[in-house]
Amino acid sequence: MDVHCLELKTLADQLADIGAPVSNNRLVLRIIAGLNANYDGMTISFSRAKPIPPFIEARSSLCMEERRKVHQVEHDAAINAAALLTTDSSDSHYPSANRHNHPRRGGHNCGRGNQGGKKGGRGKNRGGHNNRNSSGSPAASD
Numbered sequence: 001m002d003v004h005c006l007e008l009k010t011l012a013d014q015l016a017d018i019g020a021p022v023s024n025n026r027l028v029l030r031i032i033a034g035l036n037a038n039y040d041g042m043t044i045s046f047s048r049a050k051p052i053p054p055f056i057e058a059r060s061s062l063c064m065e066e067r068r069k070v071h072q073v074e075h076d077a078a079i080n081a082a083a084l085l086t087t088d089s090s091d092s093h094y095p096s097a098n099r100h101n102h103p104r105r106g107g108h109n110c111g112r113g114n115q116g117g118k119k120g121g122r123g124k125n126r127g128g129h130n131n132r133n134s135s136g137s138p139a140a141s142d
Helices: 002-017 024-033 037-048 055-093 096-101
Strands: none
Touching: 002 024, 002 055, 024 037, 024 055, 037 055
16 A cells, blocks of 8 residues: 555656646545555545545555554454364364264163163153053053
């Protein structure tokens, strides 16, 4: 950005030396005309300003904006790198393929439906379709 501004300022000074001075407005408008889309906000701001800011002020604002954009890119890259490191390290502790191989509390066959190796669950001995004894006939109710 600084190089772009200095090149135009040098040209304006050379033109002034030969008797064809360039006004501040024309110089600033020429600077913003050479900016890419990343500086659209600055372009709009300078072109709508009444009066158009002096060259030195416009140059300073553009250089500060360029530094801000560089800092933002570096900051975003650092955050993305940290997110990748966090994701990679958490994935290595608990690979998805081995997620179900971890022992559970209470042993292997604990939990609902595993009462001493018998199947049943909530409805056992309470009536309904699970109310059968080992021979397959209906169980006597209590």
